[in-house]
Amino acid sequence: MAKRTSKNASAAKSNAEAAAIHDQKMQRGEGGELHQFADADSPVLTTAQGGPVTDDQNSLRLGARGPLLVEDFHFREKIFHFDHERIPERVVHARGYGAHGYFETYNSLAAYTKADIFQRAGEKTPAFVRFSTVAGSKGSFDLARDVRGFAVKLYTREGNWDIVGNNIPVFFIQDAIKFPDIIHSVKPEPDSAFPQAQSAHDNFWDFISLTPESMHMIMWVMSDRAIPRSFRFMEGFGVHTFRLVNAKDESTFVKFHWKPKLGLQSVAWNEAVKINGADPDYHRRDLWEAIKSGNFPEWELCLQLFDQDFADKFDFDILDPTKLIPEEILPVQPVGRLVLDRMPDNFFAETEQVAFMTQNVPPGIDFSNDPLLQGRNFSYLDTQIKRLGSTNVTHIPINAPKCPFQHFQQDGHMAMRNPVGRVNYQPNSWGEGPRESPTQGFRHFASEEQGPKARLRPESFADHYSQARQFYISQTVAEQHHISAALTFELSKVKTPVIRERMVSHLFNIDETLATTVGTRLGFKTMPKPADAAMPTRQDLEPSPALSIVENGPKRFEGRKLGILATDGVEAVLLNALTAALTKEKATFEIIAPKIGGVTASDGHWVEAHQMIDGGPSVLYDAVVLFPSADGIDDIVQEAAARDFVADAFSHCKFIGYSEAATPLLEKAGIAGNIDGGVIRIASVKDVRAFIGDLGKLRIWAREPSVKLSKASTPVK
Numbered sequence: 001m002a003k004r005t006s007k008n009a010s011a012a013k014s015n016a017e018a019a020a021i022h023d024q025k026m027q028r029g030e031g032g033e034l035h036q037f038a039d040a041d042s043p044v045l046t047t048a049q050g051g052p053v054t055d056d057q058n059s060l061r062l063g064a065r066g067p068l069l070v071e072d073f074h075f076r077e078k079i080f081h082f083d084h085e086r087i088p089e090r091v092v093h094a095r096g097y098g099a100h101g102y103f104e105t106y107n108s109l110a111a112y113t114k115a116d117i118f119q120r121a122g123e124k125t126p127a128f129v130r131f132s133t134v135a136g137s138k139g140s141f142d143l144a145r146d147v148r149g150f151a152v153k154l155y156t157r158e159g160n161w162d163i164v165g166n167n168i169p170v171f172f173i174q175d176a177i178k179f180p181d182i183i184h185s186v187k188p189e190p191d192s193a194f195p196q197a198q199s200a201h202d203n204f205w206d207f208i209s210l211t212p213e214s215m216h217m218i219m220w221v222m223s224d225r226a227i228p229r230s231f232r233f234m235e236g237f238g239v240h241t242f243r244l245v246n247a248k249d250e251s252t253f254v255k256f257h258w259k260p261k262l263g264l265q266s267v268a269w270n271e272a273v274k275i276n277g278a279d280p281d282y283h284r285r286d287l288w289e290a291i292k293s294g295n296f297p298e299w300e301l302c303l304q305l306f307d308q309d310f311a312d313k314f315d316f317d318i319l320d321p322t323k324l325i326p327e328e329i330l331p332v333q334p335v336g337r338l339v340l341d342r343m344p345d346n347f348f349a350e351t352e353q354v355a356f357m358t359q360n361v362p363p364g365i366d367f368s369n370d371p372l373l374q375g376r377n378f379s380y381l382d383t384q385i386k387r388l389g390s391t392n393v394t395h396i397p398i399n400a401p402k403c404p405f406q407h408f409q410q411d412g413h414m415a416m417r418n419p420v421g422r423v424n425y426q427p428n429s430w431g432e433g434p435r436e437s438p439t440q441g442f443r444h445f446a447s448e449e450q451g452p453k454a455r456l457r458p459e460s461f462a463d464h465y466s467q468a469r470q471f472y473i474s475q476t477v478a479e480q481h482h483i484s485a486a487l488t489f490e491l492s493k494v495k496t497p498v499i500r501e502r503m504v505s506h507l508f509n510i511d512e513t514l515a516t517t518v519g520t521r522l523g524f525k526t527m528p529k530p531a532d533a534a535m536p537t538r539q540d541l542e543p544s545p546a547l548s549i550v551e552n553g554p555k556r557f558e559g560r561k562l563g564i565l566a567t568d569g570v571e572a573v574l575l576n577a578l579t580a581a582l583t584k585e586k587a588t589f590e591i592i593a594p595k596i597g598g599v600t601a602s603d604g605h606w607v608e609a610h611q612m613i614d615g616g617p618s619v620l621y622d623a624v625v626l627f628p629s630a631d632g633i634d635d636i637v638q639e640a641a642a643r644d645f646v647a648d649a650f651s652h653c654k655f656i657g658y659s660e661a662a663t664p665l666l667e668k669a670g671i672a673g674n675i676d677g678g679v680i681r682i683a684s685v686k687d688v689r690a691f692i693g694d695l696g697k698l699r700i701w702a703r704e705p706s707v708k709l710s711k712a713s714t715p716v717k
């Protein structure tokens with residue numbers, strides 16, 4: 001394995017010390033180029049074949065100014081390797097970020113499943129999780145309006161179990177044969193190759209408006225669920241109905257939910273757009289910082305368990321992946337927790353090469369006949385050979401099981417594990433090698449199936465609007481406004497009027513006010529008729545509060561980040577009280593100052609800054625505090641970045657704490673005459689404590705109509 005030079009040696013020194021030592025060790029070549037030669041601290045650089053290298057700055061040439069020579073094997077090998085560094089990105093979910101951790105089982109679930117992972121209370125199973133966006137390519141930005149992948153690999157004692165889910169519990173389509181179509185439609189259009197990582201274009205809405213089964217998912221994707229504040233604050237779902245199978249071969253249907261311990265939270269769309277410019281890596285940086293600072297994110301695995309009788313009585317077909325089972329009808333039961341506590345050592349080796357496959361299930365977990373799931377079970381293996389280039393995907397450490405395994409598959413590209421000895425088949429007469437086990441082996445649940453061989457969609461899949469409506473009416477007023485604003489924004493980017501109209505005609509089957517609001521904001525002169533529906537929309541489904549983010553917020557500031565705008569002379573007592581209170585709350589903060597060097601506080605102490613004002617816009621924080629001094633305010637009040645810092649925090653409905661000296665900045669940002677319960681003066685340590693208490697509400701959504709965050713968000717009656 002290649003060793004990084006002097007990794008340990010430099011880890012012991014500070015970065016500045018290490019840099020100084022390395023500077024001393026530099027030697028100039030004849031052309032002025034710098035060489036770093038090996039010494040006792042740093043091993044000799046070698047080729048991949050292990051040969052020591054003399055000079056890594058100059059290729060071999062004939063004379064100092066002459067042509068290069070073909071026999072320069074070091075140059076050839078280095079460039080050859082570099083030229084092949086990239087592997088194909090995932091066709092979907094290309095942009096992602098992963099972390100290691102573990103799953104801990106609360107109690108035995110032996111009554112429901114023989115899966116080894118669920119047999120013993122307190123059992124810890126190693127896990128790797130990769131979060132992702134769907135549409136964008138690998139280098140796209142984190143805060144696209146998009147579904148988030150939530151893929152969990154559990155290295156159980158009986159093989160790897162992959163729960164390859166999303167942060168949305170339903171899907172766009174009912175049959176896997178439509179997957180290439182939905183994905184083609186959302187990706188950049190094939191002739192222009194744009195837009196990147198955006199669904200706001202004709203092809204996507206054309207396909208969607210011709211696919212009524214996607215309407216429920218569209219409500220989710222146009223809601224704040226599609227612009228999460230952090231991976232840490234979003235739910236995950238297995239989406240499909242699966243089966244648990246116990247030792248008596250009895251099956252129970254199950255739906256998987258991951259619930260974040262820190263509650264749900266999303267950002268505003270106007271904010272998302274600005275975050276993408278200010279920090280395109282916002283989500284990955286958030287996960288990195290949380291884990292590196294020891295604030296390990298955690299989710300509970302919750303199950304919805306039900307039998308055939310429930311399935312028969314439920315309003316919708318439990319095999320239809322465009323439907324969910326409301327938690328108010330079938331409560332979720334927590335059965336364990338997932339903790340992420342370690343970042344990968346190397347992004348490529350682990351996060352890029354991890355290969356999730358829905359068909360990876362251990363004994364005791366089984367599939368239902370959901371046609372989307374069945375199609376997925378076929379697809380994922382293909383994609384891995386395309387990406388990773390070999391059938392030996394499981395030879396890569398991140399994909400290898402952590403339990404003992406033995407089989408007779410052999411050879412192929414990059415085979416790292418090869419059979420030892422004579423036996424590479426079975427049955428054999430040599431008394432060696434692994435054998436089948438009817439007792440321990442995976443037995444597929446013996447469901448009885450029958451029917452004609454045909455390309456059929458069941459009638460029980462035909463209701464496309466009722467749960468879309470149920471989702472919409474389950475949202476708070478602010479969240480409903482965000483949905484209508486998102487639809488208006490997206491459809492405003494669609495250039496073909498008939499597609500806009502077709503979409504609004506679907507909305508009429510979901511909610512009339514929603515449809516009218518979107519149609520009016522798009523400038524329709526007359527409203528289209530409701531779309532022709534295979535089944536009428538049910539009006540009797542009750543709202544499900546579990547579907548709202550705001551209703552399921554954290555009610556505390558833990559895990560969130562405060563931005564503190566400070567200048568020289570910042571009041572030390574208040575600043576210290578604020579930062580101490582945040583640490584107690586397990587929240588973090590950044591100091592934003594006119595210069596990155598930092599500021600001198602009122603007591604003469606030096607306070608290091610994390611950002612300069614231009615580099616730390618308020619969209620990067622969950623709430624802000626304005627702590628300029630009376631002398632310092634003049635320096636910043638004329639700065640556009642300082643004004644935007646405050647104006648954006650206000651229009652994104654954030655809490656703003658301020659010192660008296662900040663008043664000119666509030667005036668400049670146009671909010672001095674508009675102060676509400678979320679703009680809070682901080683003059684004493686007592687005020688600091690009260691402010692921290694308020695922060696748990698996260699946003700003052702009641703402010704939104706006054707700031708007109710989006711013109712499209714006000715309903716039209």
Ligand code: HDD
Nearest residue numbers: 090092093130149150151165166171176179239379380383
């Ligand atoms: Fe998929 C990747 C989730 C339907 C085919 N999918 C992929 C990833 C996630 C999901 C989270 C990224 C895994 C990672 O981080 O590496 N996919 C879903 C969900 C679906 C879904 C929740 C519906 C409920 N997918 C789906 C269908 C098909 C695929 C219907 C094809 C028939 N998905 C793939 C794939 C990918 C993939 C092409 C691309 C990269 C990969 O598999 O590893 O095979």
